[in-house]
Amino acid sequence: MRVAVIGTGYVGLVSAVCLAHMGHTVTGVDNDAGKLARLREGQSPIYEPGLQEDLSLAMGTGRLRFHGDLVAAVAGSAVIFVAVGTPPLPSGASDTRAVAAVATAIGAALAGDDQPRLVVNKSTVPVGTGARVQDLLARSAVAAGAAPPPVTVVSNPEFLREGQALWDSYNPDRIVLGSDDAAALLTMEQLYAPLIKRRCRGCDVSHPGPIPLIKTDLASAEMVKYAANAFLATKVSFINELAQLCDRLGADITLVADGIGLDKRIGRAFLDAGIGWGGSCLPKDVSALLHTANSQGVHPRLMEAVTAVNQDQRRLVVRKLQQTLPVLQGHTIGLLGLTFKPDTDDLREAPALDIAAELIRLGATVKGFDPYWSRQDHWPEALASIRRCSSAMALAKGCDALVVVTEWPEFKLLDWEQLGREMRRRLVLDGRNCLDGTALTASGFRWQGVGRNPPSR
Ligand SMILES: NC(=O)c1ccc[n+]([C@@H]2O[C@H](COP(=O)([O-])OP(=O)(O)OC[C@H]3O[C@@H](n4cnc5c(N)ncnc54)[C@H](O)[C@@H]3O)[C@@H](O)[C@H]2O)c1
Incomplete structure (x- = not known):
């Protein structure tokens, strides 16, 4: 599948690499020009054991690339992951402004589009944010003078541990997928099939069973x-x-x-x-x-x-x-x-x-x-x-x-x-x-x- 990952920090970059090794064609997008420049040269901007090697390998296959053009990346992708930061506000609440900004940009980019797509939240967001993202996607398309695109929001929380992020991404204890749309959940299950069956680079093949999938x-x-x-x-x-x-x-x-x-x-x-x-x-x-x-x-x-x-x-x-x-x-x-x-x-x-x-x-x-x-x-x-x-x-x-x-x-x-x-x-x-x-x-x-x-x- 063609996949976009918006936000290439600890979660987004590791996810993008892992998705490319699953066989998907991945475009990583970030609005940090310095980070993007390093990624385009094949250099990991963060330290995580094994990441530099797996990044180079994934880019070498031609299935992983990076750029700053969210519109092009989104238009060319069936599944769009959102992995931007959600830091704390002084009140202690989660700052979801970056998630909202990305949802608005995706909605505008897909205004008038008729291809069914998924927007998948990997960022950790307060309960109710997925529904808000769904609403923002529609509103920004309408604001751009077009009908809301047929986009469905899925929640796919991330559980990786920094320091072992690659291992965790290839061998998660479980994959959690949340959506109110059964077809969207099925598409996500297909996307993760190589991982679920432990058939991609980094998967612990000695493990007896498939990775448990929790659908909610x-x-x-x-x-x-x-x-x-x-x-x-x-x-x-x-x-x-x-x-x-x-x-x-x-x-x-x-x-x-x-x-x-x-x-x-x-x-x-x-x-x-x-x-x-x-x-x-x-x-x-x-x-x-x-x-x-x-x-x-x-x-x-x-x-x-x-x-x-x-x-x-x-x-x-x-x-x-x-x-x-x-x-x-x-x-x-x-x-x-x-x-x-x-x-x-x-x-x-x-x-x-x-x-x-x-x-x-x-x-x-x-x-x-x-x-x-x-x-x-x-x-x-x-x-x-x-x-x-x-x-x-x-x-x-x-x-x-x-x-x-x-x-x-x-x-x-x-x-x-x-x-x-x-x-x-x-x-x-x-x-x-x-x-x-x-x-x-x-x-x-x-x-x-x-x-x-x-x-x-
Ligand atoms: N770091 C972890 O161990 C971890 C584990 C599980 C879940 N999470 C969650 O995942 C999310 C991301 O965490 P992280 O640690 O990867 O954060 P991070 O700060 O390392 O990465 C976020 C990236 O998003 C980019 N970004 C921000 N706004 C953007 C925009 N509008 N367009 C494009 N790119 C944009 C930033 O430049 C940055 O590269 C957070 O919600 C976090 O809570 C993190």
Whole structure:
């Protein structure tokens, strides 16, 4: 099928590549000229493991190209994905202006057109947005002096995880499709058939069955996405609250998580205590759900608590440091890992930013080493207050404490003995419980985890 993907960010670009590898002819469209120029040269503007290789391969087949002309891309496509950003507004609500702008542009582009097409929302949007998009498509065609085009809106929420986005796109746990039109759902099922049958590049062919397909109405599919992220956030905040108790009671939260996680009704995923959730999705989606609930007269007590626990986890880092360094003024703190999770370049809502701001407010000097950003030519504006270090060793030099903020796998392999020699004081706050506390303690470090007590020396 001929497909257009409007918005080539983390979701749109990965989806476009994946759709091309499924055998579709894909045009990626973006209104960011810089991003577009890089894509046209075959360069991925974002970091995601394996993406550069799969992008080059897909472009090499001739089935994937990029341009800025939405009108041409839409006119030549039977299925039009919308994957533009929906960041939070100051009120906490989702900012759907980019989605609305794209819907209006598609409606105008298709004014007078008589080909049946699908507009598929991959952006995470509040329940009711799909219906609004349907309305905007018709209105803008009418405003252009033509009859509404025969376009049907489908909701196809995205569940990929940054850092594993390609794997998730080729091997989703499920595909959710929402529309009030059965024929539209059938077309989408045909579009995804190579994936559902696990017959395209990247698919885990050792997996026994097809990928489950959930077909719903438009509103339910939109709600599935918020429900999924709210539940994941709840799991993390739940284990983090218990971790605070474990800290006091001498229990080990990682063992507690194993103990409950093997229960099939609970599951072990998202039960890693640490400094909480961040990134471009969980914070904004939970806050949008809170906003929606309040606007509907439903008091979202649970989501309020989940959010409050998460905010507390970031403050916990400073409180734990103050157990050893009560006055942070004049001390140097090194942050290991700055992106919101490993294997991404994404700094949106990264806990490191809040932690650095609070440490600086208290008079500390904050240095940072990030396995992605420290190896780039430029240091992003978001990290301007953090002193850039080119390696973990350079970070350790003169530090009174190191804080593991993001659990990049390479941190487990660091030579902590040597790092310790560079530091002013051997203090490590393992904000992701990813280090060997026993080994560090044996090397003379004061090691603190989250919900795990230091081993006795
Ligand atoms: N990033 C994730 O892990 C993830 C996972 C699941 C769902 N989502 C959802 O997917 C959507 C996109 O997220 P993202 O992280 O890819 O965002 P992003 O900011 O990385 O990408 C959005 C892209 O849309 C482009 N764009 C904006 N307005 C446009 C317009 N009018 N015409 C053409 N292009 C336009 C931007 O230039 C940008 O390249 C959001 O709704 C998000 O909540 C994201």
